[in-house]
Amino acid sequence: MFDALRKTIAKAMTPTPAKRETRPPLTMARMYAAAKPSRLTTGWGNSTTSEDGELSSSLRTLRNRSRELVRDSAYAKRAKVIVQNNVVGSGIGLQAKVGTTRGSLNQRINDDLEAAHARWAEAQNCHTGGALHLCDLERLAMGQVFEAGEIIIRKHRRAFGNSAVPLALEVIEPERLADEFHPSAESPEGVVRLGVEVDPFHRPIAYWIRTVHPGEIRVNPQQTSKIERVPAADIMHLRLIDRWPQTRGVPWLHAAARRLNDMDGLGESEIVAARAAACYMGFIELPNAESQYGDEQADGSRQSELEPAMIERLNPGEKFNFAAPNRPNAQLDPFMRLMLREVAAGIGVSYESLSRDYSQSNYSSSRLALLDDRDLWKFLQLWFIRNLRLPLYREWVQAAVLSGAVSTIGVQAYALDPERFEAVRFKPRGWSWIDPTKEVEAYKEAIKAGFTTQGRVIEQTGNGDDLEDVMQDRKHELELADSLDLTFDTDLEEMAELEAETKAASAPAQPGSAQTDMEQDDNQDADAAIARMEQLLRGVQA
Numbered sequence: 001m002f003d004a005l006r007k008t009i010a011k012a013m014t015p016t017p018a019k020r021e022t023r024p025p026l027t028m029a030r031m032y033a034a035a036k037p038s039r040l041t042t043g044w045g046n047s048t049t050s051e052d053g054e055l056s057s058s059l060r061t062l063r064n065r066s067r068e069l070v071r072d073s074a075y076a077k078r079a080k081v082i083v084q085n086n087v088v089g090s091g092i093g094l095q096a097k098v099g100t101t102r103g104s105l106n107q108r109i110n111d112d113l114e115a116a117h118a119r120w121a122e123a124q125n126c127h128t129g130g131a132l133h134l135c136d137l138e139r140l141a142m143g144q145v146f147e148a149g150e151i152i153i154r155k156h157r158r159a160f161g162n163s164a165v166p167l168a169l170e171v172i173e174p175e176r177l178a179d180e181f182h183p184s185a186e187s188p189e190g191v192v193r194l195g196v197e198v199d200p201f202h203r204p205i206a207y208w209i210r211t212v213h214p215g216e217i218r219v220n221p222q223q224t225s226k227i228e229r230v231p232a233a234d235i236m237h238l239r240l241i242d243r244w245p246q247t248r249g250v251p252w253l254h255a256a257a258r259r260l261n262d263m264d265g266l267g268e269s270e271i272v273a274a275r276a277a278a279c280y281m282g283f284i285e286l287p288n289a290e291s292q293y294g295d296e297q298a299d300g301s302r303q304s305e306l307e308p309a310m311i312e313r314l315n316p317g318e319k320f321n322f323a324a325p326n327r328p329n330a331q332l333d334p335f336m337r338l339m340l341r342e343v344a345a346g347i348g349v350s351y352e353s354l355s356r357d358y359s360q361s362n363y364s365s366s367r368l369a370l371l372d373d374r375d376l377w378k379f380l381q382l383w384f385i386r387n388l389r390l391p392l393y394r395e396w397v398q399a400a401v402l403s404g405a406v407s408t409i410g411v412q413a414y415a416l417d418p419e420r421f422e423a424v425r426f427k428p429r430g431w432s433w434i435d436p437t438k439e440v441e442a443y444k445e446a447i448k449a450g451f452t453t454q455g456r457v458i459e460q461t462g463n464g465d466d467l468e469d470v471m472q473d474r475k476h477e478l479e480l481a482d483s484l485d486l487t488f489d490t491d492l493e494e495m496a497e498l499e500a501e502t503k504a505a506s507a508p509a510q511p512g513s514a515q516t517d518m519e520q521d522d523n524q525d526a527d528a529a530i531a532r533m534e535q536l537l538r539g540v541q542a
Contacts, residue, residue: 051243052193056179059194059248063148063174065261066251070147073260075340076253079347079354083146083252084139086377089429091135092389095466097423109421112408116165116400117393124161128170137169141238142384150174150239150249152207153388154230155395164405167396174248176210178227183208186229193247196237197229202245204232238387256346263339270332277327348376367434374431381428394422430461 069076094117096110120126121134132140137153144151152172160168177195190197190205197206212225239249253260337351337360344351350369352358358366400406401414401421414421446452455467481488 051246052248055246055248055250056194059149059179059250062251062254062257065257066147066149066253069253069257069260073264075263075343075354076260078356079253079349080143080146082349082353083380084143086373086429087380087384088135088138088142091133091138092381092385092429093427094389094393095425095427095468097425098421099423109406109408112406113397113400113421116406117396120163120165120167120396120400120405122161125163125165126160126167126169128156128160128168130161132171137171138384138388140171141388142380144171144173145238145240145249146252148174148249149251149254150237152177152209153236153238154209155234155236157399159403164403165396165400166403167399169392172209173213175215176213177248178208178210179248181208181227183227196247198245198247202247204235204237206231207235207237236388236391238384240383252347256343259339259343259346263336263343266332267336270327270329273329274327349373370434385426385428389426390424393424397422425466427459427466430459432461 066076070080071077094114096113096117098106098109098113100106123133123136124130126132126134127137141151141153152174154170154172156168156170157166158168159166179195181195182192185192185197185205187197187199187205189200192198192208195208196204197208198204207230209228209230210225211228212223214225239246242250251257337355337357340355341351344354347354350373352361352366352369353373361369397406398414398418401409401411409421443452443457447454447457458467458470
């Protein structure tokens with residue numbers, strides 16, 4: 001009885017084995033092809049980093065290699081010049097647009113502002129070093145944005161040279177930012193990132209700048225570099241932002257630097273091979289080991305020199321073989337063009353502009369590439385004006401008014417309405433006609449139809465001029481020609497138009513129609529046209 005009870009208890013305490021769960025066979029998860037791991041993508045990076053995280057490990061090397069390419073690579077240097085020429089050109093002009101209470105422009109104040117700004121823009125006044133005119137400083141700044149990814153311009157609120165305006169600019173290369181220096185931020189919520197102290201929203205608070213460039217010549221061995229904290233209000237930091245937050249700028253050659261370096265290495269190798277191919281070499285086959293030919297060298301080998309117009313006899317059984325290297329390489333040109341197209345795409349310019357090679361394109365494709373480039377240049381012009389010229393002009397107006405350099409603007413009037421006196425219109429460079437005959441006619445028809453205006457056409461093609469500049473120059477030109485009794489083709493065309501208007505106005509009226517007030521006005525216009533035509537005729541006869 002007790003044995004049966006023990007068996008029952010033991011059976012109750014023995015755990016029941018769990019049933020094995022049957023699962024469906026494993027299948028490959030749905031993924032994008034670019035994200036699937038395979039042996040062909042083992043070297044393809046998949047790390048998750050921020051822009052500043054990538055710049056912290058790469059910026060210094062990227063910048064140094066970019067500078068080396070601009071120094072030594074012809075295409076990198078050419079790309080930098082293309083950007084400078086198309087964005088800045090010979091400089092970005094300005095036109096003051098201060099208005100009156102009636103809505104018109106105050107010509108006196110505008111002329112005084114433009115004249116004072118032109119004097120301040122001279123090198124000895126606007127640049128702390130006295131070497132860069134404002135136009136030259138603009139070109140340098142744009143070139144450094146391309147080459148180094150960024151440029152820093154510090155505002156010094158004191159007069160330099162003969163300037164009456166207490167404002168000057170210092171150009172600071174990005175190497176002077178102490179990006180490896182991580183001090184405690186002076187602001188309560190600030191943090192120093194790559195040499196820039198920012199708040200929680202990544203707005204710059206201050207810049208930590210070395211007083212001496214880290215690669216500068218040390219005239220005094222005891223000279224040490226100090227780090228200065230400069231408030232962000234005194235700094236203009238020019239850089240293009242691709243991701244946010246992004247504290248520093250990236251050199252524009254970052255996507256094309258490896259190809260440019262490969263092209264330089266390949267070109268040098270081909271030149272060395274071609275130079276070697278130009279030196280004829282040969283080898284003498286000896287019939288047996290005991291044969292001796294040529295002069296014995298220190299290492300036991302024998303050599304014989306070949307000279308022009310020399311005939312040398314070989315021993316019986318010996319054979320001379322010329323070395324014929326296959327250089328220059330016939331496939332080098334198309335291969336280099338292929339790589340240069342990739343470089344042009346990485347930089348953002350057209351192949352034709354970068355290479356100056358138009359043999360691979362026709363007029364239509366070259367024109368399309370040129371128009372595509374101009375869209376980029378227009379964007380960069382507006383970016384440059386928004387980030388440098390506009391804030392600089394506003395600060396200059398304030399300094400000029402408060403210092404009395406522009407006497408036509410009272411300090412009290414400016415304080416009450418500063419935006420009125422800071423109104424300005426910048427005039428970046430334009431581009432000339434691609435096909436003048438067709439484009440001028442097309443613009444004329446567009447103006448007649450109301451699709452555009454003369455001012456917009458001049459902005460696009462006037463290379464920095466605007467409608468007011470052209471009209472004033474034209475007025476002066478006509479007045480000068482009239483004072484010298486000169487007549488041009490445009491005057492003869494105007495005479496022909498006036499003659500046609502006169503004939504149309506003097507045509508007899510239809511029978512039974514009454515002369516209205518409008519017809520009387522037409523007759524008066526015809527009389528004025530006749531008088532004008534007679535005046536032009538007298539000028540032609542003279």
